Amino acid sequence: xxxxxxxxxxxxxxxxxxxxxxxxxxxxxxxxxxxxxxxxxxxxxxxxxxxxxxxxxxxxxxxxxxxxxxxxxxxxxxxxxxxxxxxxxxxxxxxxxxxxxxxxxxxxxxxxxxxxxxxxxxxxxxxxxxxxxxxxxxxxxxxxxxxxxxxxxxxxxxxxxxxxxxxxxxxxxxxxxxxxxxxxxxxxxxxxxxxxxxxxxxxxxxxxxxxxxxxxxxxxxxxxxxxxxxxxxxxxxxxxxxx
Amino acid sequence: xxxxxxxxxxxxxxxxxxxxxxxxxxxxxxxxxxxxxxxxxxxxxxxxxxxxxxxxxxxxxxxxxxxxxxxxxxxxxxxxxxxxxxxxxxxxxxxxxxxxxxxxxxxxxxxxxxxxxxxxxxxxxxxxxxxxxxxxxxxxxxxxxxxxxxxxxxxxxxxxxxxxxxxxxxxxxxxxxxxxxxxxxxxxxxxxxxxxxxxxxxxxxxxxxxxxxxxxxxxxxxxxxxxxxxxxxxxxxxxxxxxxxxxxxxxxxxxxxxxxxxxxxxxxxxxxxxxxxxxxxxxxxxxxxxxxxxxxxxxxxxxxxxxxxxxxxxxxxxxxxxxxxxxxxxxxxxxxxxxxxxxxxxxxxxxxxxxxxxxxxxxxxxxxxxxxxxxxxxxxxxxxxxxxxxxxxxxxxxxxxxxxxxxxxxxxxxxxxxxxxxxxxxxxxxxxxxxxxxxxxxxxxxxxxxxxxxxxxxxxxxxxxxxxx
Numbered sequence: 001x002x003x004x005x006x007x008x009x010x011x012x013x014x015x016x017x018x019x020x021x022x023x024x025x026x027x028x029x030x031x032x033x034x035x036x037x038x039x040x041x042x043x044x045x046x047x048x049x050x051x052x053x054x055x056x057x058x059x060x061x062x063x064x065x066x067x068x069x070x071x072x073x074x075x076x077x078x079x080x081x082x083x084x085x086x087x088x089x090x091x092x093x094x095x096x097x098x099x100x101x102x103x104x105x106x107x108x109x110x111x112x113x114x115x116x117x118x119x120x121x122x123x124x125x126x127x128x129x130x131x132x133x134x135x136x137x138x139x140x141x142x143x144x145x146x147x148x149x150x151x152x153x154x155x156x157x158x159x160x161x162x163x164x165x166x167x168x169x170x171x172x173x174x175x176x177x178x179x180x181x182x183x184x185x186x187x188x189x190x191x192x193x194x195x196x197x198x199x200x201x202x203x204x205x206x207x208x209x210x211x212x213x214x215x216x217x218x219x220x221x222x223x224x225x226x227x228x229x230x231x232x233x234x235x236x237x238x239x240x241x242x243x
Numbered sequence: 244x245x246x247x248x249x250x251x252x253x254x255x256x257x258x259x260x261x262x263x264x265x266x267x268x269x270x271x272x273x274x275x276x277x278x279x280x281x282x283x284x285x286x287x288x289x290x291x292x293x294x295x296x297x298x299x300x301x302x303x304x305x306x307x308x309x310x311x312x313x314x315x316x317x318x319x320x321x322x323x324x325x326x327x328x329x330x331x332x333x334x335x336x337x338x339x340x341x342x343x344x345x346x347x348x349x350x351x352x353x354x355x356x357x358x359x360x361x362x363x364x365x366x367x368x369x370x371x372x373x374x375x376x377x378x379x380x381x382x383x384x385x386x387x388x389x390x391x392x393x394x395x396x397x398x399x400x401x402x403x404x405x406x407x408x409x410x411x412x413x414x415x416x417x418x419x420x421x422x423x424x425x426x427x428x429x430x431x432x433x434x435x436x437x438x439x440x441x442x443x444x445x446x447x448x449x450x451x452x453x454x455x456x457x458x459x460x461x462x463x464x465x466x467x468x469x470x471x472x473x474x475x476x477x478x479x480x481x482x483x484x485x486x487x488x489x490x491x492x493x494x495x496x497x498x499x500x501x502x503x504x505x506x507x508x509x510x511x512x513x514x515x516x517x518x519x520x521x522x523x524x525x526x527x528x529x530x531x532x533x534x535x536x537x538x539x540x541x542x543x544x545x546x547x548x549x550x551x552x553x554x555x556x557x558x559x560x561x562x563x564x565x566x567x568x569x570x571x572x573x574x575x576x577x578x579x580x581x582x583x584x585x586x587x588x589x590x591x592x593x594x595x596x597x598x599x600x601x602x603x604x605x606x607x608x609x610x611x612x613x614x615x616x617x618x619x620x621x622x623x624x625x626x627x628x629x630x631x632x633x634x635x636x637x638x639x640x641x642x643x644x645x646x647x648x649x650x651x652x653x654x655x656x657x658x659x660x661x662x663x664x665x666x667x668x669x670x671x672x673x674x675x676x677x678x679x680x681x682x683x684x685x686x687x688x689x690x691x692x693x694x695x696x697x698x699x700x701x702x703x704x705x706x707x708x709x710x711x712x
Contacts, residue, residue, distance in 0.1 A: 186255065
């Protein structure tokens, strides 16, 4: 199957290895991965900052980057997928190609589990065998795209770690893009609740599907000197557990 | 002065109240699980949404019908376009009849209007009769939750208040005795009151009926003991008919507490009939105060709100900051939407839409389908248009120019890694290059977290090198 990788700007600029692992996984599952060079960003940062005009220009470039391509558009970042699938209808709904492109956008786990029908793709935790991990549900997968269950399905097939339950796992970690900069103390308190609950549950790592949440939680854990590894789900889906 | 806005939002957690809030929010979350076991939640929410959408769409017609039916039933309708008119109407009704001791039923609209201050100014003593609201009133405090006004207070604080007020000693653990004291004090007020002033949860146009739901029975007493009952009702509370009202009367407690029935549900259609006990006069003050201006806008569905409080308990920001942080009568996600919307973005209300991480928990919790996170995004744009920061606007315009041109974006990305990595290191980036202090607007990030360095080579460049296309 031909698949278009939507790498997202944050992965491009800060987490290129997440993009590479996404490609490796998709190719291992038999997909032919293409990467349209015209892509930059979905426009969400500007929209959530109250600048829809700026967001619209970038969203249009997103639509144009993918309009002439074929197959599902897959991203390792649920929030950007939610923006494209839900937000673009309001923002660039009048663009003739927008609806067609939006309907093709899929998050990595949702694509693998629901479209490819692969519920177990293996994988090994990239750390000590038997590591207890906490799962952080990405808000925009859980409540937006609706594929949080698919991500957990893939997690269940990973060896070398086990999931420890944490209370109120549905709560936001406090990243929220612009929110993290504009309301930093509340944002940090929200991260602390996540981190403290993970530590109390005995977890040695937090795993999620949102590079924004990861950057926020890892940055906060480092600031507080909390010894918790932070991983994207796709880090755990590498067959050999090596990063 | 309207009671709607008190101060700019406080963007800080309040560790003194978070344990209490987390417990209350946890109870609510458990109740929501029960609600979903009780009914087909999605179906119930969709039906409630349809009922509210219809009511707001047909509001002028329903208001006229409500007034006609209530007038036929012997009640009197007053119209208030503004908060000032609403306060004046209530004071006038009291003054004309020489009413001086008001029994208040908990009403968010009353908070919004700043009604108690207006009554006090007119020499009318107003006693809040909802236990939480009464405690808040005694402390000279403000309610911090739509349904649970005193949720920010501990039992210890209440015991201290009652001890000071009575000269007796109360133990925080002895809730029975605390409630007993409140009941006795409130009973004395009930017997002395000469006018009941309440809000209403719904107003049913079909029959001109007010619907009041509550836990404590104080509303029933405040609307049946005095000879005059005044209800202040936002115009958005209208419902078309009893078919819809029956659903909403179950939906409200279900969303709020996970139960299909409130402890007390009172249906009031005009004054007491011949020979019945109850008020001789029922006055309904229908308050607009910015509401009708929202009809036909992107935010119209904010008028669906039935004030169940679910979005507050669901919100991860509210649970850190508490209701007072919002600086307004309405708090939580719905407060961050309707306060600026009703105030026409008047400063400082434009700051409220940022009191959200846009996680969508509010929208998920809402029993009447209000897309609260979408509304918050819409209001951020309204706020930026109204009194946005010029430097910020310039930044986003430059960002859009660069990021809407893929070649420029790629050149920027390739340079950023090369330039920023050494800068990150020079600025003291520690292990792995994480930075502890960043300048300018990025300091909002590094005040609380370390900053990850940008990749030396972005994905775009890596792909090109590896795949040559």
